[in-house]
Amino acid sequence: MSLFPWDNLWEMAAWFALFAGLWHYSDQLAISLMERGYLRRKAAWMWLAALSIGLGMFPIIYLGAELLLTEAVNVAGANMPFQGKIISAAVMAFSIVLLISMGRYIKLQEGILYQLILPHWDFDYEDLLSQKTWTVQTVSELNDLNLRLGIGRLAVAALNSSGHVVTLAVRRTNRLRLDPIERFALTYWARLEGSHSLSIWYCADAERPPLESEYTEIETILKVFTENGVEMQSVLFHDGNQIACLHAASSFQPSLRAESDLPLWKAESTGQRA
Known part of the structure; x- marks a missing residue:
């Protein structure tokens, strides 16, 4: 029966x-x-x-x-x-x-x-990531990666527990900004890639310091990522001449070193400062 x-x-x-x-x-x-x-x-x-x-x-x-x-x-x-x-x-x-x-x-x-x-984002970077282990914690490495990706690009990297980049999401933009849907969607993208921490870096298409709106954007991104269980390890800004560490998590010990002729500077958490 x-x-x-x-x-x-x-x-x-x-x-x-x-x-x-x-x-x-x-x-x-x-x-x-x-x-x-x-x-x-x-x-x-x-x-x-x-x-x-x-x-x-x-x-x-x-x-x-x-x-x-x-x-x-x-x-x-x-x-x-x-x-x-x-x-x-x-x-x-x-x-x-x-x-x-x-x-x-x-x-x-x-x-x-x-x-x-995320139709405007490019995720096809398996060949680039297979060439070496990327950590984007040195000036020379960040400069090398930016040259490969191109200027005017915003890159979001999913990191493993060792801080190595496991996958990349990149799109063209004229400033460091994510729309509300992108902020939320990228947290799910990180989980799909088996990561719970992200690092962001932006290569500007002009020599300029970070804008006030970009500092505000970072605070918003941090809030959304934290609410969705994803840790923001670092936010780096590169204008072709200078690199700014705009944010570094407490668990992230930045080892950015001036290994090239690019000057390194850290920005305050708020305001447009160098």
């Missing part, structure tokens, strides 16, 4: 088709919820999206688990109580759903981030 009529092939085919459709539409709902979460900058929508993915695939996975369990019991010639069969199939289905839904959630997140939320 089971929840579904396994002796009726056509009825079972109908159940599988119904649950497959439910799985498909739950994915579409999850995509809409994720997109709304980014646009409204609310993590609750992300939780709802994850729940939608899991609930949508559970019925068809349970159906498959019960089928396997029923066949196994029949082959063994054993007798399993109705309640025991349901519980066993549910536990099996839950374990499978947990694994599949995690992978599906990550895949959907990546698609939405790269194609819809």
Whole structure:
């Protein structure tokens, strides 16, 4: 005895088709919820999206688990109580759903981030990062990286526990600024890359000190990142002639050294100072 009529092939085919459709539409709902979460900058929508993915695939996975369990019991010639069969199939289905839904959630997140939320950002820097271990903690290294990325670029680096750059997100801009959606989205991007700390550096397209609005922007970024569980390790500003360390976390010991002819200076936390 089971929840579904396994002796009726056509009825079972109908159940599988119904649950497959439910799985498909739950994915579409999850995509809409994720997109709304980014646009409204609310993590609750992300939780709802994850729940939608899991609930949508559970019925068809349970159906498959019960089928396997029923066949196994029949082959063994054993007798399993109705309640025991349901519980066993549910536990099996839950374990499978947990694994599949995690992978599906990550895949959907990546698609939405790269194609819809951060379409103007470039993430294709695997070749550059494979050439050496980047830490962006020395003047010569930062200058080398800026030359490769180009001026007028804002770079966000996801760091590992050793402070090494594991991946980069770069876009062209004329000042150090992130819009509200980008601030929120980059915290999720960092988590997808397995990082909980970020470093930002900006290479200006003109020789100038940081603007007052850029200091204010840094404070806003720090607040958003902290609220979303991501630590800002450092914020560096390069105008082609000078490098400013605008922010350094307490756990980050900057080792910027004047290894080239570029002067190094630190800026105060507020105001336009050199």
